[in-house]
Structures are given as structure tokens and as C-alpha cells.
Amino acid sequence: MPNPESDLEALLGAHSREVHGLLMAITRNQAVAEELTQEVFLVALRKGMKPGPGMRFWLRDVARKLALNELRRRRPEAFDFSKAEPPAREDDGSGGGEDPRASFEDELAALRRCLAELAEGDRRLLASRYERQEPLEVAATDFAQSVGYLKQRLFRLRKRLGDCVRRRLAAGSVGSGESEAARA
Amino acid sequence: MPSERFESLLAEHLDGALDAAGREELARELERDPDAARAFDEAVRLEALLLAAHGEPPSRERLSERILRKAQAAPVLRPAQWKSRVMAAAAAAILIAAGAWAAISLANGRRTIGPEPHPAPSAGNRVVAGTVLVDGVASGEIANGAKVEVAGGKTAEIRLADGSTAWLEPESRAVLAGPVGDVRQVVELEGGKGSFKVEKEPRQFKVRTQVGSVTVTGTEFSVELLPREAKGEGQMRGKLGLALAVSVIAGAVQVDYDGRTETLTMGMSKTYGEEGEKREGVRRDGEGEKREGVLRDGESIVGKKLAVSEKPAAATFVGTVAGRERALVRIVIEKIEGQTEWTGPKGEDGKPRAVKVVVGEPLAVCAQWEKGEDGKWRPSRNEMRLLGALRRGDKVEGGIYFDEHPRMAYFTVTARTEGEVRDGEKRREGGKRDGEKKREGGGDKGDKAPEAPKSGGDEF
Numbered sequence: 001m002p003n004p005e006s007d008l009e010a011l012l013g014a015h016s017r018e019v020h021g022l023l024m025a026i027t028r029n030q031a032v033a034e035e036l037t038q039e040v041f042l043v044a045l046r047k048g049m050k051p052g053p054g055m056r057f058w059l060r061d062v063a064r065k066l067a068l069n070e071l072r073r074r075r076p077e078a079f080d081f082s083k084a085e086p087p088a089r090e091d092d093g094s095g096g097g098e099d100p101r102a103s104f105e106d107e108l109a110a111l112r113r114c115l116a117e118l119a120e121g122d123r124r125l126l127a128s129r130y131e132r133q134e135p136l137e138v139a140a141t142d143f144a145q146s147v148g149y150l151k152q153r154l155f156r157l158r159k160r161l162g163d164c165v166r167r168r169l170a171a172g173s174v175g176s177g178e179s180e181a182a183r184a
Numbered sequence: 185m186p187s188e189r190f191e192s193l194l195a196e197h198l199d200g201a202l203d204a205a206g207r208e209e210l211a212r213e214l215e216r217d218p219d220a221a222r223a224f225d226e227a228v229r230l231e232a233l234l235l236a237a238h239g240e241p242p243s244r245e246r247l248s249e250r251i252l253r254k255a256q257a258a259p260v261l262r263p264a265q266w267k268s269r270v271m272a273a274a275a276a277a278i279l280i281a282a283g284a285w286a287a288i289s290l291a292n293g294r295r296t297i298g299p300e301p302h303p304a305p306s307a308g309n310r311v312v313a314g315t316v317l318v319d320g321v322a323s324g325e326i327a328n329g330a331k332v333e334v335a336g337g338k339t340a341e342i343r344l345a346d347g348s349t350a351w352l353e354p355e356s357r358a359v360l361a362g363p364v365g366d367v368r369q370v371v372e373l374e375g376g377k378g379s380f381k382v383e384k385e386p387r388q389f390k391v392r393t394q395v396g397s398v399t400v401t402g403t404e405f406s407v408e409l410l411p412r413e414a415k416g417e418g419q420m421r422g423k424l425g426l427a428l429a430v431s432v433i434a435g436a437v438q439v440d441y442d443g444r445t446e447t448l449t450m451g452m453s454k455t456y457g458e459e460g461e462k463r464e465g466v467r468r469d470g471e472g473e474k475r476e477g478v479l480r481d482g483e484s485i486v487g488k489k490l491a492v493s494e495k496p497a498a499a500t501f502v503g504t505v506a507g508r509e510r511a512l513v514r515i516v517i518e519k520i521e522g523q524t525e526w527t528g529p530k531g532e533d534g535k536p537r538a539v540k541v542v543v544g545e546p547l548a549v550c551a552q553w554e555k556g557e558d559g560k561w562r563p564s565r566n567e568m569r570l571l572g573a574l575r576r577g578d579k580v581e582g583g584i585y586f587d588e589h590p591r592m593a594y595f596t597v598t599a600r601t602e603g604e605v606r607d608g609e610k611r612r613e614g615g616k617r618d619g620e621k622k623r624e625g626g627g628d629k630g631d632k633a634p635e636a637p638k639s640g641g642d643e644f
């Protein structure tokens with residue numbers, strides 16, 4: 001017996017954090033990201049999507065399209081919901097070169113380990129930017145550095161962290177090895 | 185391999201400093217260059233991870249509840265059906281208006297997404313400027329009955345179906361209910377602030393709020409819902425914890441509040457729902473220490489003493505506004521008297537915080553950040569309004585005092601060289617942005633990292 005509500009709960013449990021984070025990263029607006037997160041899962045609910053392999057990529061794709069529409073500040077007709085096809089049963093590699101076996105939680109665990117290796121000052125800068133979401137000018141006062149310098153520092157930090165996460169995932173040194181499919 | 189320009193746009197985007205033109209350019213790059221699209225995906229995936237690693241996940245229960253409510257309240261309707269439903273809801277509003285504002289709002293707020301999520305009605309409302317969300321999706325045409333929210337940091341200008349104009353400030357929420365009975369236009373303001381220029385006509389124009397309503401036939405006025413002053417623990421807060429501030433720019437308005445009716449005429453401002461129903465434009469913020477001048481719509485910022493603190497100024501300055509980025513305004517200091525250097529308590533790195541105000545260099549003035557009920561930190565709404573009313577070239581003077589941070593003791597715009605611009609009115613000057621004209625000073629200290637992302641956007 002299909003139960004859309006429990007499917008929705010399972011999808012939210014597995015993917016809402018990543019979807020919201022992606023939307024926040026693209027729109028840079030908390031209220032918009034929250035609204036669009038609802039839209040993404042509303043589309044999934046309406047289409048009767050069930051948790052399973054490939055859902056992560058499908059949800060990300062819908063989120064990305066909605067957010068890019070918002071980024072362009074265009075009306076939503078550019079994204080036709082009727083064309084949001086269900087994902088293939090098996091992952092088709094649409095994850096864009098990333099390891100399809102790694103779940104968002106695996107990636108998060110990898111990132112946390114990478115963050116733990118950073119110098120205290122770098123961690124404080126990231127906390128200012130991502131936890132308190134302060135303007136860089138606030139961090140510039142705290143660090144007694146120019147905004148331009150902090151932008152560079154963030155730029156390099158992102159690159160380092162991206163490389164570190166990829167290395168850790170490739171080495172399989174994080175996570176329980178439990179795949180998204182198994183979780184779902 | 186993505187172009188250098190793309191790298192620069194991406195970096196600015198990740199720093200939240202990309203303006204509308206930049207976003208459009210970034211979107212074009214993403215469509216044009218698959219490598220750029222891959223790099224963008226990778227970058228935003230890492231951003232999502234960083235945000236998740238540093239923040240609380242969104243409440244799953246709240247998400248679930250809202251999604252299910254949307255799904256249940258608004259089955260996919262054809263446009264004609266949808267319009268009928270909205271009209272039915274509007275008609276019902278006449279009968280229950282006396283004591284059921286929330287019910288009206290709920291009924292009119294029902295919207296849906298579907299193959300045609302935003303049908304253009306014959307008598308609709310048009311967004312002229314700013315970003316207006318209907319069900320979370322940016323919309324240019326808004327049907328009567330739609331619940332809207334202003335996104336982004338800019339005031340939204342909406343040409344209403346009856347020919348009037350509404351300016352809704354960032355984060356404001358309202359239902360554009362349309363005509364209700366003999367009233368030609370009803371706007372239900374749920375939060376934030378709206379300013380209205382109403383075309384003269386015999387039929388009434390009404391703004392309803394949870395606190396009271398404002399009725400006019402042709403005038404200019406503003407309505408703002410303010411959080412009521414914090415009371416001592418255990419004391420009751422008033423009706424919905426909100427106060428209603430009304431300012432009249434031209435003509436007269438009729439305010440219905442708490443069972444009585446009052447007329448305000450041109451130049452009058454009044455706040456309803458606060459103790460003593462203040463007529464003054466000054467109120468105390470949550471901390472009780474700092475007083476903030478409230479700038480009413482239509483009121484000239486020039487000469488008004490703003491951000492007034494009870495603490496005496498340790499330094500006074502004169503300067504010129506040079507640019508703005510989100511919650512920050514840069515003022516180039518032309519003269520300063522008193523204390524110019526400040527060393528504060530040690531930061532987490534064990535080094536003391538230090539600020540030096542130097543003539544000829546920009547001083548960054550930020551909005552104070554406040555922790556909301558949801559535990560998140562945001563710039564003070566009032567201070568954002570004040571910063572938003574400043575224009576490049578404004579001559580300003582102010583006082584600074586120092587405690588755990590340098591703070592503004594008072595602040596005044598002494599002269600504005602251009603024509604007066606109303607608070608909340610937004611315009612964009614032609615030509616290059618400040619960030620393009622002048623790079624952020626200093627900073628690389630010999631670093632050989634990739635090209636520095638460009639300085640933040642000037643929103644003027």
C-alpha cells in the first residue's frame with residue numbers, strides 16, 4: 001500500500017539537509033532556500049517519488065534548476081515540472097564525476113575530518129562565514145585583516161577542503177561504507 | 185577549463201557579493217560552458233557541506249508539515265478553477281472580516297504549483313522592481329489573492345491592479361487580496377512594512393493587519409508591523425506581540441484600531457499597540473541600552489538624528505558615504521576628533537581586537553546583529569532600514585563610543601547633493617560599481633594564491 005507521507009518523511013530524512021544546503025549555496029538567501037526546499041520535496045511528493053538509488057541526484061537536479069531560475073531572477077516557467085522525470089533505477093553517473101557510493105553524510109564526515117585538521121584561525125574564519133554568516137567586514141575587524149585578504153583566504157580554504165574531501169572519499173577513510181541505497 | 189571571468193564570478197557568488205547583473209552573467213556562463221557548470225556544481229556542493237557542517241539542519245518536522253499542507257490545501261488546479269477559488273475566498277472575507285483576519289489570510293493564501301503555477305489574471309498585480317516570491321517562486325505577475333513575500337535585500341515595487349503602487353520592504357509578507365465588496369483593493373500585511381501611493385478614487389483602498397487597519401481613498405502612506413517592546417518576564421504581551429506604525433505622507437488616512445477609528449493627516453505618524461501609543465519616532469530596542477531613530481517613509485533622512493545611544497561619544501567624525509554592501513555602509517572619513525584608536529578584548533586567537541579610524545580611509549559601519557527567536561543571527565532590521573536609506577555621496581556626521589566593539593553613538597545625514605530620495609525608494613546609478621572602480625584596499629601580503637575575488641557589490 002503506497003504511503004506518500006512516509007515516503008516524504010524518508011526522503012526528507014535522507015536528503016533535506018543536502019538539498020537545503022545546495023539551495024542556500026546557490027541562492028544565498030535563507031528564506032528563499034527554505035521555500036525552494038519545500039518546492040523540491042513537493043515536486044517529489046506530487047510525482048510519487050520513493051526513497052532509493054538515484055533519488056539524491058534527481059532531487060539535486062530539481063533543486064539546482066529551481067535555484068538557477070531564482071539566480072536568474074526569472075519567472076519559473078523556464079523549469080517545467082512535468083519534465084522532471086523520475087530517476088533511473090540505478091545511478092547513471094549523473095553525479096558529475098563524484099563517487100556515487102558516497103552519501104551526503106559520508107561527505108560531511110569527510111569534511112569534518114578535514115576541518116579538524118585546519119589551523120584555529122581558519123576554523124574561526126569559516127565559523128564566521130558559515131555558522132554566524134557574518135559579512136566579511138565583521139571578520140575583517142576580528143582578524144585585523146582586509147576584506148580582500150580574507151576573500152583570498154576563503155578561496156584557498158575552499159579549494160583545500162574540496163581536495164581533502166575528495167582524497168578522503170577516494171581513500172574510503174570516512175563513513176561506515178554504508179551506501180545511500182542501504183540507508184534508504 | 186572554465187574562464188578566469190567565470191572563476192571570478194563564482195568566487196563573488198560564493199562570497200555573496202554578486203549583484204543581479206553578475207548573477208545573470210554567471211547563469212549565462214553555466215549554460216554556455218559545461219566545464220563551468222561542473223565547476224559550479226562542485227563548488228556549491230562543497231558550500232552545502234560547509235553550511236551543513238556549521239549549522240543546524242532544517243527542521244524536518246516543519247518542512248514535512250509545510251509541504252503536506254501545501255499539497256493538501258492546494259491540489260493542482262487549472263487556472264480557471266484556481267481563479268474561482270480565490271474569488272470565492274475573497275467574497276467570504278466580507279462576511280468574516282470583523283474578527284477573523286487570520287482566517288482571511290489563510291483562505292487567500294492558498295496557492296499551488298503545477299503546470300501553470302502563476303496564471304496571469306485579467307486584473308493582476310505587476311512587480312516593477314525587486315524580488316517577490318509567491319509560494320517561494322519569484323514572480324513577475326501576481327494574481328489577486330496571492331500571498332507574497334519580498335526576497336533579497338531590496339524593496340519590491342508592485343503596481344497593484346487598481347493602479348495604486350505598493351513598496352514592500354525586504355522580508356515583508358502580504359496577501360494582495362484585490363477587490364473585496366465595495367473596497368477596490370485590500371492588502372493584508374502580515375509582517376514587515378509597506379508604503380502605498382493610492383490613486384484618488386471614490387472607492388476605498390484598505391490595508392489590513394493583525395493589529396488594525398488603514399483605509400484611504402487617495403493618498404500616500406506607510407504601514408509597518410513592529411515587534412512590541414519587550415516586557416518583563418511573566419507580563420502579558422499585547423495583541424499578537426505586534427504594534428502598528430502608520431505614517432501619512434500626503435492626504436489623510438483612517439486608522440481602525442482596538443474598536444475605535446482615528447484620522448491621521450499629512451505629516452502625522454503614530455504607533456498603535458505600544459504603551460502610550462507613541463507619536464515619537466524613537467523607540468527602545470530589545471537590549472534597552474540603545475535608542476534607534478525610526479525613519480518614517482516620506483520623512484527626509486537629512487538632518488534627522490539616527491541610531492541614538494545613551495552612551496556619550498568618545499569621537500566625532502565627518503565623512504561621505506562611499507558605498508554599501510548588504511549590511512554595511514562605507515563612509516570615507518574626512519575629519520575626526522577625539523579617540524581614534526581602540527583596542528578591545530582579546531579574541532579567540534588571543535590577540536586583542538583593534539580599530540583605527542583614519543582620515544581619508546573608509547570606515548565600515550555595520551548593522552548590529554541580533555539573535556532571532558529561531559536562534560539565528562541577523563542584522564537588526566531597523567538598522568538595515570537606516571543603512572538602506574543612505575545614498576552614495578551623502579555627507580554624514582556621527583559619534584562613536586567604544587565598549588566591547590566600537591559602536592555608533594549617533595548618526596546624521598547633514599547634506600544630500602542629489603534630489604531627495606524617499607526612504608525605501610531604490611534606484612541604481614549607471615556606470616561601474618564601486619567594486620569595479622576601486623579594488624578593496626591592501627590585503628594580499630605577498631600571497632600567491634589565485635586572483636583575489638573581487639570586492640563586494642555596491643548596492644547603490
